[in-house]
Structure formats: C-alpha cells, structure tokens
Amino acid sequence: MTLAHGDRPAVRPRRVRGVAVACSLMAALPAGAHRAAADHHEATVTVRSTGGVGRFTEDVTGDARGATVSTYGGGGEIGAGYGVSNRLDVGAELAAAGFTQATYDAAKVTIMGVPVAGRVTRRTRLAQLRAGATLRLGVAWVPIWYLGVGLSARMPAAAILGRDERGNTLDLTPDGMAAGAQLDVCATTRIGLERRIDRRCSAGVAAEATHTLGLGAPPIDVVSAGISLSYTWYPGWW
Amino acid sequence: MGSPTSALSSLIFIAILATEAMIGTSSATAQPMSTTASPRSEAEFLVPPQGGAFEVPVHIHEVCILSFAERLNSTALASSPDFEIKSWGDDGIAIRAVGKTAQTTTLAVATSTGAVKVNVTLTVVPPDRPAYTLVRFKAVSADEAFQAQLRTEVARRAAPLEAELVRLRQDLDGQIRDRADGLIAERLLKRNETVALSAHERNDDHVIVHVARGVLIGDDGYLVFDIENRSGNAYRLTGVRVQAGGHDVQGPARLTSPGNDRDPSVIGVVPARTTGHGIVVVHAVDQVLGKSLAVTVTGPPGTQPIELARGIVFR
Numbered sequence: 001m002t003l004a005h006g007d008r009p010a011v012r013p014r015r016v017r018g019v020a021v022a023c024s025l026m027a028a029l030p031a032g033a034h035r036a037a038a039d040h041h042e043a044t045v046t047v048r049s050t051g052g053v054g055r056f057t058e059d060v061t062g063d064a065r066g067a068t069v070s071t072y073g074g075g076g077e078i079g080a081g082y083g084v085s086n087r088l089d090v091g092a093e094l095a096a097a098g099f100t101q102a103t104y105d106a107a108k109v110t111i112m113g114v115p116v117a118g119r120v121t122r123r124t125r126l127a128q129l130r131a132g133a134t135l136r137l138g139v140a141w142v143p144i145w146y147l148g149v150g151l152s153a154r155m156p157a158a159a160i161l162g163r164d165e166r167g168n169t170l171d172l173t174p175d176g177m178a179a180g181a182q183l184d185v186c187a188t189t190r191i192g193l194e195r196r197i198d199r200r201c202s203a204g205v206a207a208e209a210t211h212t213l214g215l216g217a218p219p220i221d222v223v224s225a226g227i228s229l230s231y232t233w234y235p236g237w238w
Numbered sequence: 239m240g241s242p243t244s245a246l247s248s249l250i251f252i253a254i255l256a257t258e259a260m261i262g263t264s265s266a267t268a269q270p271m272s273t274t275a276s277p278r279s280e281a282e283f284l285v286p287p288q289g290g291a292f293e294v295p296v297h298i299h300e301v302c303i304l305s306f307a308e309r310l311n312s313t314a315l316a317s318s319p320d321f322e323i324k325s326w327g328d329d330g331i332a333i334r335a336v337g338k339t340a341q342t343t344t345l346a347v348a349t350s351t352g353a354v355k356v357n358v359t360l361t362v363v364p365p366d367r368p369a370y371t372l373v374r375f376k377a378v379s380a381d382e383a384f385q386a387q388l389r390t391e392v393a394r395r396a397a398p399l400e401a402e403l404v405r406l407r408q409d410l411d412g413q414i415r416d417r418a419d420g421l422i423a424e425r426l427l428k429r430n431e432t433v434a435l436s437a438h439e440r441n442d443d444h445v446i447v448h449v450a451r452g453v454l455i456g457d458d459g460y461l462v463f464d465i466e467n468r469s470g471n472a473y474r475l476t477g478v479r480v481q482a483g484g485h486d487v488q489g490p491a492r493l494t495s496p497g498n499d500r501d502p503s504v505i506g507v508v509p510a511r512t513t514g515h516g517i518v519v520v521h522a523v524d525q526v527l528g529k530s531l532a533v534t535v536t537g538p539p540g541t542q543p544i545e546l547a548r549g550i551v552f553r
Contacts, residue, residue, distance in 0.1 A: 041438045041448070139444050139468045198442045234438040236549040 039083040039136065044091070044232045048077040048206070052224025054099045058159070058177075059218065060107035060120055066218055067107065073099030073222070075126075081134060082237075089134040093148070095188075097222065098125045109161060109174030118164035120174060123157040126212070126220065128186050142194040144206070152186035152212045154220065155179075184220075186212040194230070202230040282374040286383040289348075289355030294370050295363040296335055304331040304347065304358065305374045311348045318343030321360060335362045353377040425456025435461075437533070437549035441542040444468040445508075447535050452520075452552055458489070459523030459552050461533065463516050465493070467508040475505045477536040478518040482526040489519030504538075520552070527552050 051074040059066045075098060081091025100123070107120035132148020159177035161170050192206025205227050212220040283292050296302045309328045320337030323345065331347065340362050348355040354377045363369050378386075433452040440446040446466040453460040461480065467473040480488035493506025493516040508514035518533070520526065531550040536543045 041436075196444070199440045234440075236436050236438065 039089065039232065040086045041234055041237075042083045042232050043235045043237075044079075044081045044083075044089065044202075044230050046077075046079045046081070046093070046228050046230040048079070048226045048228035050075050050077060050095075050097065050208070050224040050226035052097075052222055054097070054124070054126075055221040056099070056102050056122075056124055057218030057220075058102070058104060058107075058120070058122065060104045060109055060174075062108040067104050068218075069102040069104060071100045071102045073097050073224075075224075077226070077228075082235075083136075087136055089136060090132070091134070092129065092131045092150075095128045095130065096126070097224075099123065107161070107174075109159075109177065111161065111172050111174060113175065116161060116164055116170075116174070118161050118170065120159050120161050120177070122159040122177065124220075125155040125157075126222070127153040127155065128188075128210070128212075130186065130188055132188065136194075138194075140196050142196065142202070142204075144190070144192050144194060144204070146188070146190035146192075146206075146208070148189075149185070149187045152184040152210075152220075154182045154184055154212065154214065154217065182214070182217055184212045184214045184217065186210055192228075194228070200232055202228075202232060204228045204230070279368065279370050280372045280374075281370050282376055283356070284378045284383050284386050285354045285356055285375050286378065286380045287353070288380075289357075290383075291357045291359065292373075292375075293359045293361060294373055295361050295367065296333070296371075297365055297369045298335045298340060298362050300369070300371060301332050301334045302360070302370055303372045304333065304345075305372065306330065306347070306349055306354055307374075307376055308353065309350045311350045311352075321345075333360060335360070347375075349377075422455070425458070428456045429454050433552055435550055437546045439544050439546045441544050443471075443473075443542065445473050445537075445544065447533075447544045447546060449533060449546055449550055452550070454523060454552060457522060457524065459520035459526075461518050461520060461531075461550065463518070463533070463535075465508045465514045465516060465535065467510055467512060467514070470510050472510055473508040473514075474538050475508065475514070475516070475535065476503050476538055477505070477534075478516070479534040479536070480518055480520055481532045481534070482529045487520050487522070487526055487531070489521045491516060491518040523552055 051072070053070050054073045055068055055070050057066045057068045061067050075096050077093050077095040079091055079093030081089040083089050101121045102124070104120045104122075106117065108115065108117050109120060110116065128150055130148040130150030132146055132150075135145045137143045137145075156177075156179065158173045158179040161172045161174050163169055188208055188210040190206050190208035192204050192208075194202045194204030196202050205225070207225045208223075210220075210222045210224075212222070214220070281294075283290070294302065294304075303326055305326075306329045310325075310331070318337075318340065320335060320340030321343045322334045322336045324332045326332040329349075331345075333345065342359060342361050345358040345360060346356075347358065354375050356375055358373075431454040433454065435449050435451050437449040438446065444467075446468065448464040448466065449461055450464065451462050453462065463478075465473060465475065475491075475493055478488060478491035479486060491505055493508070493514050495506050495508060495512075495514045506514060506516065520531070528551065530548060531552070533546040533550055534543050535546075
C-alpha cells in the first residue's frame with residue numbers, strides 16, 4: 001500500500017505517536033519500582049522485528065524540493081551490546097528494512113532525455129549498521145533509551161513510469177532512476193521497555209525513529225515500532 | 239604472661255583446696271569464723287560450742303558494739319586500761335579505744351547459758367584501714383562453723399585467682415589477635431600475591447555474584463567476591479562452595495554484612511538493592527593452582543543457587 005504525496009492520512013502518524021506514548025508510559029511505570037541500575041559485565045544479543053512508516057523523497061518534480069511519499073515497511077534488526085556499567089550498554093546493531101512501493105502521481109521525469117509526466121512508482125530497501133549506547137533504567141522491568149549513529153545503505157529498486165499524463169500505459173524506467181545503492185549516514189533513537197524473563201532471556205517493545213542523511217540524495221525518515229527478544233550472559237571479558 | 243590454661247589450672251587448684259579442707263573435717267577442731275564483713279563495718283562471727291577467739295579491728299575513739307544473741311553472764315574482762323568498756327543492754331558490750339597509746343586488748347565474754355564463749359582481741363588500726371563498729375556473735379554447731387570456715391578460706395584463697403582469671407580474660411582477646419596477626423605475618427612472608435579474576439553470574443531473582451580477584455597468602459587462597467542484590471528482597475547467604483575437579487576445596491566464608499538471624503546457617507545477609515562483599519577460603523591452594531574452580535553461592539533452601547563455572551583460576 002502506498003501513500004501518495006499530499007495524500008497523507010492522519011491515522012498513521014497518530015498510530016505511531018500512540019505507540020511511542022504507550023512505550024513512554026510503560027517505561028515510566030516500573031521506574032519507581034526498581035531504582036537499581038542495569039547489567040554491568042553482561043553481553044546481550046538482541047533480535048528485533050520492526051514495522052513502521054518511511055518517508056522517501058524523490059527528485060521527480062523538476063525542482064529542488066522533490067516529492068515526498070510515506071509508505072509502510074518492515075524489517076528486522078540484530079544487535080549485540082555490552083554493559084559497561086549498571087546503567088549503560090554500548091553496542092552495535094545491523095538493521096534491514098524493506099518498504100512497499102511508493103507512488104508519485106504527478107512525476108516529471110525524462111525517458112532517454114524526453115520529458116514525460118506521469119505516475120512513477122519505486123520500492124526502496126534500507127540496511128543500516130549502527131553503533132550506539134543504551135541507557136537502561138531498571139532490573140526486572142527495564143525502560144531503555146537508545147541513541148546510535150551509523151552508516152545506511154539505501155537500495156532503491158528501478159523506478160517505473162507506469163502511466164503517462166494521457167493515461168497511456170508504459171513500463172519504462174526514467175533516466176537516473178535505475179536500481180542502485182547509495183551509502184548514507186543515519187541516526188537512530190529508540191525508547192522502549194524490556195522485561196527480564198529470567199537470568200538469560202528478555203523480551204521488549206520499543207518505538208524508534210531513524211533519520212537518514214543522504215550524501216547527495218534526499219533524506220529518509222523512518223518511524224517504527226517493534227518487539228525484541230534478547231539473550232544475555234556474562235562473557236567474562238573483564 | 240598467663241593463659242587460659244593456667245586460669246583453668248587455678249580453678250582446679252581451688253577445687254582441690256576445698257576438697258582437702260573437707261577431708262580434714264572429721265579431725266580438725268572447729269575454729270571460730272566470721273561469716274560476713276560488709277563495707278558498713280559490720281561483722282557476724284559464728285561461735286562453735288567450744289568457744290572461739292576473734293580479732294576485731296577498731297578505730298580509736300570510735301564505739302564498737304559487741305552484740306550477743308542472749309544475755310551475758312557477767313562483766314567482760316579486759317586486759318588494757320586504754321579501752322573504755324560498758325554494757326550495752328543485757329546482751330551487748332560497747333567498747334571504745336580512748337588512750338593515745340591504745341593498741342591491743344583482749345576481752346573475754348561469755349553468755350549466761352554458756353552457749354557463747356569468746357575471747358575478743360581488739361586491735362586499733364589506722365583510719366585508712368577497715369574497722370568494725372558492730373560485731374554480732376552467733377552460736378552455731380561445730381559443723382556449721384566448719385562450713386563457714388571452709389567457705390571463708392576458699393573465698394580468701396580464690397580471690398587472687400579469680401582476679402587473675404578476670405585479667406586473663408581481658409587479655410584473651412589481645413592474645414588471640416596477636417597470635418592471628420603473627421600467623422598472618424608468617425603467611426604473608428611466605429607468599430602474598432593477588433590474582434585478577436573476572437567471573438560473574440546471576441540467578442533469576444536478580445542476585446549477581448562477582449568474583450573479581452583472588453589472593454594467595456601462604457598455603458591458602460582467598461576468593462574475594464561481591465554479592466550484588468538488585469532484587470527487592472534481602473538475600474541470605476548460607477553457603478559458598480568451591481570445587482576443583484569435583485572436589486570441595488573451600489574453607490570458611492565471611493560476608494561484610496553478617497546476618498543477625500538466629501539461624502546459624504546464615505553466613506550473612508545482603509539487604510535489597512545493596513552489595514555485600516565476601517571472602518571464601520581455599521585451603522591448600524597449591525593443589526589447585528592452574529585449575530578452573532567452580533564457585534556455587536547458595537541461599538536458603540528453595541532459592542536458586544548461583545554457579546560460577548569459569549573464569550576462576552589461581553595462577
């Protein structure tokens with residue numbers, strides 16, 4: 001399902017905000033019950049599935065602003081962290097997400113140098129490698145706040161001009177919109193709540209926002225929520 | 239310097255003394271005894287049927303009353319004019335040393351029935367020495383008089399020994415500490431090494447054990463550990479087990495926050511959201527050098543033990 005530029009439904013951002021608020025409330029509740037800190041010396045491996053909304057901008061308007069479209073996406077993350085203190089974990093994580101087709105209804109593109117107007121569609125995938133720190137504020141119930149930066153690989157599929165302004169059906173790739181890959185930088189923040197099930201396993205929910213700053217390309221913003229499972233142990237490194 | 243052993247010997251000596259005195263009961267002649275001598279300068283003398291002789295210290299110019307349980311027979315006979323002697327009712331005598339040269343006199347007194355016959359030696363003592371102002375004479379049987387004598391003599395002989403025992407008890411802590419300090423010094427001279435360790439484990443109740451270092455002192459090793467109790471309940475430590483190759487090698491364990499429970503099986507208590515520091519001894523550590531040690535920290539029955547199976551090696 002694709003959201004066209006200017007056809008931004010109010011329900012989706014509202015849902016995202018709702019998830020974020022719910023996570024914040026859940027994070028606040030147990031904070032008073034356990035003031036103790038988190039997991040010094042522990043290593044953690046986490047897998048997380050996410051679903052959310054991404055905002056993509058393509059240069060299909062003939063001006064510098066481009067057109068921005070929101071579209072659903074989903075993916076997963078795997079991360080590893082180490083507790084450097086009872087409140088702070090540091091670690092790295094690898095995230096990948098794919099997004100549904102974005103549709104630009106009034107796109108102005110060129111086909112082999114010939115200007116053409118019509119509907120352009122495109123899918124995009126993202127892969128990110130991030131390093132960051134997690135503030136952990138609990139024992140059994142653990143409110144978390146993560147902040148990380150890293151590299152983001154933007155992998156758009158080839159854009160398709162499916163229909164021109166006269167309604168003719170086409171199946172052409174506009175100039176400069178072939179499939180490719182581009183490296184960006186990204187920053188991610190996440191807030192959530194984890195529940196320590198036993199000494200080894202935890203489960204959690206979180207909402208996160210990622211801003212990808214394109215190096216020569218328009219930025220991408222992703223807001224998502226997800227659930228996670230973690231395995232924790234003492235590696236005995238020091 | 240005395241020792242607890244010598245104190246015990248002293249007590250045995252007292253017992254032997256008492257036994258010897260009792261063995262001599264049948265043959266010994268009953269002697270007059272004073273049974274009480276309070277700080278209020280009163281005394282009670284027990285007089286056996288055959289009579290007795292007593293010494294009564296007095297201060298000069300102070301009146302001393304000699305009181306008897308029955309009427310006196312006649313006027314008391316005194317051997318010195320330096321003492322003023324008057325009747326004090328029918329059953330008593332008041333005496334006072336009045337002469338500047340008064341030192342000693344004897345006074346023979348008997349009651350009308352003859353149950354009490356005494357010869358009292360009045361001795362003037364300096365003001366800084368205790369003296370009597372009231373002395374009661376009580377007629378008793380020969381056995382009662384002997385028992386009183388026995389008690390008095392045992393008490394007299396035991397007094398310095400008891401004082402010595404008290405002193406030894408006071409010194410005992412110091413002696414133990416000196417001996418322990420000496421032992422520690424000897425072991426430190428033999429070997430004193432610290433081994434950095436990194437072992438951590440937890441249970442499902444958010445109680446975490448950290449073994450951060452070991453210490454080699456003499457023939458023994460010591461594992462220094464922390465118990466970080468992040469739960470909402472106090473953690474009661476009941477045991478620390480150290481195994482090398484399946485064999486127990488642990489000695490006693492101690493925790494900085496010892497338990498105040500009456501349960502002797504509790505080594506210590508770590509209150510909620512605090513960290514307790516502990517040590518467990520590893521005996522004959524040379525035999526486990528280079529071997530991986532497994533440490534199991536246990537709480538009361540029903541709680542999950544915390545097992546640290548790697549990262550603990552004395553090198």
